[in-house]
Amino acid sequence: MKAIYFAWVRERIGRSDEEITPPASVANVEDLMVWLTRRGEEYAHAFENPKVIRVAIDQNHVKHNAPIAGAREIAFFPPMTGG
Amino acid sequence: MVTIRVQAEDFDPTVETAVLTKGRTDVGAIVTFTGLCRDEGGMLNALELEHYPGMAEQELARIAAQAQERWPVQGIVIIHRFGKIPPGERIVMVSVSAWHRSEAFCAAEFLMDFLKTQAPFWKRQNLGDGTSGGWVAGKEADEEALERWNTK
Numbered sequence: 338m339k340a341i342y343f344a345w346v347r348e349r350i351g352r353s354d355e356e357i358t359p360p361a362s363v364a365n366v367e368d369l370m371v372w373l374t375r376r377g378e379e380y381a382h383a384f385e386n387p388k389v390i391r392v393a394i395d396q397n398h399v400k401h402n403a404p405i406a407g408a409r410e411i412a413f414f415p416p417m418t419g420g
Numbered sequence: 421m422v423t424i425r426v427q428a429e430d431f432d433p434t435v436e437t438a439v440l441t442k443g444r445t446d447v448g449a450i451v452t453f454t455g456l457c458r459d460e461g462g463m464l465n466a467l468e469l470e471h472y473p474g475m476a477e478q479e480l481a482r483i484a485a486q487a488q489e490r491w492p493v494q495g496i497v498i499i500h501r502f503g504k505i506p507p508g509e510r511i512v513m514v515s516v517s518a519w520h521r522s523e524a525f526c527a528a529e530f531l532m533d534f535l536k537t538q539a540p541f542w543k544r545q546n547l548g549d550g551t552s553g554g555w556v557a558g559k560e561a562d563e564e565a566l567e568r569w570n571t572k
Contacts, residue, residue, distance in 0.1 A: 343540065344470055396475035414540065414542065415542060415558070416537070416557075416558030417536070417538065417558065418536070418541065418542050418557070419536060419542070419543070420455055420512050420539075420541070
């Protein structure tokens, strides 16, 4: 699946998107953030306070307990500040 | 009739609002909100708006559909810019036409409240001294503004 990052999540990780292949044990969004955190310091920094991170699967907002099976695109970003 | 656009260029609210009345005589009210970039007391050089291409348009369309379910509105226009926007320039506009003013006011406010917290846009401040003022933090007041729509 494709992971996409925006705003300070993108800046902390140092890239805007990447292909990721989490193991089957990574079932939901919360698990995925824990798994990403283990990829390195920059990920640990981006996900240091996972509660504030908003997530969209295939361009729809989802909660952290949402399953990731079948997702093509998962985006991680801070609370939105448009308008 | 719903118009949704996400673009870098400026827009003219008068021109954009004209589509709501073109060829019809049953419109009783149009409420238009325009959001501008303010200079924060002279500190700000520009806002830089990042967005999620594709999802931004989809989410604005979903918010417009929710407004149409809640109120009898005739038309909705939502335009949101991205990129570098200096103080004084327009960032966003929402325009709602309806038979009566109450629905137009309510729907326009609902659209803005949801847009601010649900549409994937992020603002970064570019300060007058050339430094980055950092990402604008989401406001509690904006989240609270959503709750009142749940109780109605």
